[in-house]
Amino acid sequence: MKKPITIKEIATLSGVSIATVSRVLNNNSWVSDKTRAKVTQVIDENNFSPNLIARGMVSKKTRTLAVVVSDITNPYFVMLVAQIESECLNIGYKITLFDTQSANKNKSAYTADIEESIFNTIIDSQIDGVIILGGNIDYIDIPEGYVQALQQLIETVPVVVVGRAVKHLNYTCVERDQTKSVTQITDYLIKRGHRRIGFVGGSPNVYVTKERVAEFKKKMASSGIPVNENLIVMSNFYLKNGYEAACAIIQNETELPEALIAINDQVAMGAIRAFKDNNIAIPQDISIVSCEYFPGSEYYIPRITSVDHQMPLIGRAALDRMLHLLGASNLAPALDEIEPKLIAGESCA
Known part of the structure; x- marks a missing residue:
């Protein structure tokens, strides 16, 4: 793609001085109609914004x-x-x-x-x-x-x-780093004796989800634990997505997972709400953890076990x-x- 044209290049193509181009841009009346038309034609042919040209004319930063x-x-x-x-x-x-x-x-x-x-x-x-x-x-x-x-x-x-x-x-x-948090939280569950573990949240079209789910599967495999694909439910990154994912697992699985990893705290909160609405206690019946801490989740009931990305x-x-x-x-x-x-x-x- 061509780089934006400069005022100097406009002047060269128009056969006029930089000062004349500046006068045209500022609608100065001291420029003849013929010269103005010539400069304007060059600007139009290069599809250039006057604001962008003005940026090149001055070195002052706007901060x-x-x-x-x-x-x-x-x-x-x-x-x-x-x-x-x-x-x-x-x-x-x-x-x-x-x-x-x-x-x-x-x-x-x-x-x-x-x-x-x-x-x-x-x-x-x-x-x-x-x-x-x-x-x-x-x-x-x-x-x-x-x-x-x-x-x-x-x-x-x-x-x-x-x-x-x-x-x-x-x-x-x-x-x-999209993998370390997943490694940490999955390892935390495994060390606490959990084996039937699921993963919820995140969009399958987004690279963050792809990397985190891949790392979850990798950690499970390296620990000699099989992954149940039915316990991996992806949709998006919000409260309702966690709720819907948990409801899907409750409805479709005859046996609940021992633990679920949520892609972030909002998804975890949604999942917790869904389990509570179905009289499933957290963490007595199922553990819920998160790959990514959001401020305020420490005041949620129960406080969510999560990973702070700083x-x-x-x-x-x-x-x-x-x-x-x-x-x-x-x-x-x-x-x-x-x-x-x-x-x-x-x-x-």
């Missing part, structure tokens, strides 16, 4: 970052955005939040158009850099239109993605990398791994 999330109601995104915004306020930066609202929808009911439109809006705005948290980048099969829009964004402003690195796209990535550190790492790209930090961002920590609660016998 504003865009943060793109796929569902701000999801505690995962809330934690990251809160940390990024807090760090930005401390150093005099502002954030503009774009919420695509795509995460809590079926893929068939959602297209990449929303995110493409947001990327184009960012390109046409005075934004210094973009931090992307989730969205189409998280799908196993990324829509081609999204890839093209993201590539254009990368060629325009610095981009940091929290989550997944895609080889042919040149952005800075803060990769979360999201504040991940949010800080994302901003550190962005500041490094912007030249606001002379030091390369630390690449030390952020280790997840197991939190023992009351939901596991």
Whole structure:
């Protein structure tokens, strides 16, 4: 994909000076109609935004970052955005939040158009850099239109993605380890004597789910424990998905699992509610644990045994990398791994 044209290139193609192009962009009356038409034609032929050209004409930074999330109601995104915004306020930066609202929808009911439109809006705005948290980048099969829009964004402003690195796209990535939390929580159950273990939550179209389920199966196999595929129920990452998954297991299985691993605390809460509604006690009748801690679950009854991914550190790492790209930090961002920590609660016998 062609890189955005610069004001200098517009001047060369038009056969005029940079100052003349600037006057045309600012609608200055000192430019003849003939010259204005010539410059305007070059701009139109290159499908270029005046705002983007204006960005190239000045070196002044706006100290504003865009943060793109796929569902701000999801505690995962809330934690990251809160940390990024807090760090930005401390150093005099502002954030503009774009919420695509795509995460809590079926893929068939959602297209990449929303995110493409947001990327184009960012390109046409005075934004210094973009931090992307989730969205189409998280799908196993990324829509081609999204890839093209993201590539254009990368060629325009610095981009940091929290989550997944895609080889042919040149952005800075803060990769979360999606397997250690699963290894920790599965090992915790096995050491407590559980053998008939299931896994609930997560979308089968999302790479996070694929990696976590694969690690669950790998850990079970290495421990010599067979996996019952009927006890793996995937749909999405929310409360109702945990509830529906637990109900499906209750209805379809003659024997309950000894324990269930939920992809996150919200799914765990939904599953616990479903078992309680069916007079199945937690943890006396079945243990429920989670791969990912969300703030507030320690006040749930029972407190959920979960894994803390240390999201504040991940949010800080994302901003550190962005500041490094912007030249606001002379030091390369630390690449030390952020280790997840197991939190023992009351939901596991």
